[in-house]
Amino acid sequence: MSAGGPRADYSQPMDPRYEVLGDAARLAGEFVDTLPSRAVGARADLDELRSRLDRPLSDGGEDPRAVLEQLARDVEPGLVASAGPRYFGFVIGGALPVAVAADWLTSAWDQNTGGYPPAPALSVIEEVAARWVRELLGLPSGCGIGFVTGCQMAHFTCLAAARHAVLRDAGWDVEADGLQGAPPLRVIAGEQAHVTVGVACRMLGLGQERVRTVSADDQGRMLAAELESVLAEEKVPTIVCAQAGEINTGAFDPIAAIVDRCRAHGAWCHIDGAFGLWAAVSPKRRALLDGFERADSWATDGHKWLNVPYDCGIAAVADAGAQREAMTSTSAYIPAHDEEVPWGFDWSPEFSRRARGVPLYAALRALGRGGTAELIDRCCDHAQRIAERLRQADGVEVLNDVALNQVLVRFADSDEVTDAVVERVQREGTCWLSGSNFRGRTVMRISIVGWQTTTDDIERSAEAILRSAENA
Numbered sequence: 161m162s163a164g165g166p167r168a169d170y171s172q173p174m175d176p177r178y179e180v181l182g183d184a185a186r187l188a189g190e191f192v193d194t195l196p197s198r199a200v201g202a203r204a205d206l207d208e209l210r211s212r213l214d215r216p217l218s219d220g221g222e223d224p225r226a227v228l229e230q231l232a233r234d235v236e237p238g239l240v241a242s243a244g245p246r247y248f249g250f251v252i253g254g255a256l257p258v259a260v261a262a263d264w265l266t267s268a269w270d271q272n273t274g275g276y277p278p279a280p281a282l283s284v285i286e287e288v289a290a291r292w293v294r295e296l297l298g299l300p301s302g303c304g305i306g307f308v309t310g311c312q313m314a315h316f317t318c319l320a321a322a323r324h325a326v327l328r329d330a331g332w333d334v335e336a337d338g339l340q341g342a343p344p345l346r347v348i349a350g351e352q353a354h355v356t357v358g359v360a361c362r363m364l365g366l367g368q369e370r371v372r373t374v375s376a377d378d379q380g381r382m383l384a385a386e387l388e389s390v391l392a393e394e395k396v397p398t399i400v401c402a403q404a405g406e407i408n409t410g411a412f413d414p415i416a417a418i419v420d421r422c423r424a425h426g427a428w429c430h431i432d433g434a435f436g437l438w439a440a441v442s443p444k445r446r447a448l449l450d451g452f453e454r455a456d457s458w459a460t461d462g463h464k465w466l467n468v469p470y471d472c473g474i475a476a477v478a479d480a481g482a483q484r485e486a487m488t489s490t491s492a493y494i495p496a497h498d499e500e501v502p503w504g505f506d507w508s509p510e511f512s513r514r515a516r517g518v519p520l521y522a523a524l525r526a527l528g529r530g531g532t533a534e535l536i537d538r539c540c541d542h543a544q545r546i547a548e549r550l551r552q553a554d555g556v557e558v559l560n561d562v563a564l565n566q567v568l569v570r571f572a573d574s575d576e577v578t579d580a581v582v583e584r585v586q587r588e589g590t591c592w593l594s595g596s597n598f599r600g601r602t603v604m605r606i607s608i609v610g611w612q613t614t615t616d617d618i619e620r621s622a623e624a625i626l627r628s629a630e631n632a
């Protein structure tokens with residue numbers, strides 16, 4: 161083997177201890193190959209899964225290759241084809257093969273990207289991925305970007321930066337002195353804000369129940385006029401959380417109006433764009449987000465609509481200094497470093513972590529600008545098609561304006577019938593989707609974010625849903 165390079169002689173057998181990696185590639189290939197044809201939901205129940213997987217921990221350990229083979233066999237009936245073409249539950253998304261493969265390499269390289277010294281190359285990859293994300297989404301070129309586990313932690317990161325900045329402006333150093341004795345800080349969010357915004361507030365000591373809510377319209381969009389009167393009530397450090405892509409309807413808050421009001425009142429404007437922020441890459445749909453680039457922070461996911469495997473969240477903050485102040489760690493054993501050198505822990509809450517920006521880098525490179533926009537537009541077109549197919553049937557109602565990738569369907573204008581149809585569809589297995597409750601009514605929610613879904617999958621799924629509705 162040449163020093164520092166790849167293996168010199170591939171005709172020599174690999175060290176047998178690594179053969180398990182080849183097994184993993186084969187087993188993974190076998191699984192993903194079945195994604196389009198397998199039943200979408202899990203087949204085994206909780207008891208069966210426990211009896212398959214729960215075994216006594218041995219003293220002597222087991223053969224690694226046998227462990228892997230059995231693992232793959234044992235999980236089989238409990239795997240959900242959520243990465244496949246007809247999974248429309250929650251807002252999940254699949255995983256592009258190139259991103260999965262890059263994820264494997266990331267694990268094999270096993271570099272701690274919390275700091276530059278243990279992961280120089282991967283730190284640079286993340287630096288590049290961050291720049292691509294800024295460029296693709298049209299975020300300010302100087303904004304900070306942290307790679308986190310998901311949008312939950314992206315909110316945490318962005319709102320920590322927000323907390324830093326609004327209290328700094330009020331003469332308080334929250335990193336040093338905490339919240340006890342700090343000036344009061346107010347968080348405002350729309351009534352349909354995602355639960356993770358409140359949870360981030362809880363973790364930041366801001367109190368989930370203290371979030372002041374502003375009413376929303378029938379699509380779940382925050383009412384900007386009501387925000388104005390809430391903002392005018394008090395002059396205190398304030399953070400406003402707007403939303404790009406409501407979890408049920410996919411609707412966008414009136415972002416330009418919200419940003420204007422935040423500016424007028426000196427409030428920080430954060431945007432939850434877990435999936436909806438990706439509409440910014442589509443020339444056809446970017447207008448939905450009008451004004452978003454003037455906000456202060458943005459939380460989004462790579463693992464939903466961009467089809468990167470878990471865990472891939474992105475926290476972006478216009479005031480990069482505030483993000484760094486809120487996140488960075490210093491200690492005597494950590495070399496002093498300036499912002500010119502990429503250190504992961506300057507931008508996200510973890511100290512040690514995997515290079516989760518690498519699969520994102522691979523996905524963006526493979527898709528390119530055009531491919532990313534095409535993925536987003538294709539999913540939105542599918543959503544429109546399935547909405548059209550379903551609403552033509554008697555007793556089937558589509559409750560939302562299908563401007564994005566989400567479709568809310570109600571059957572016979574009845575909670576019971578709608579529940580029954582959802583359950584039948586889940587059992588039948590052609591596709592999988594979940595029920596939800598929107599403004600007090602039970603709905604079927606169809607979320608289309610997977611790279612694999614074709615027009616044929618949409619037709620087959622629409623037929624399966626309508627068949628289930630006839631029999632419900």
Ligand SMILES: *Cc1c(COP(=O)(O)O)cnc(C)c1O
Nearest residue numbers: 251310311312354356407434461
């Ligand atoms: C999924 C989602 C979140 C949470 O994202 P995670 O990646 O699951 O942490 C937040 N907001 C919205 C609108 C979402 O759809």
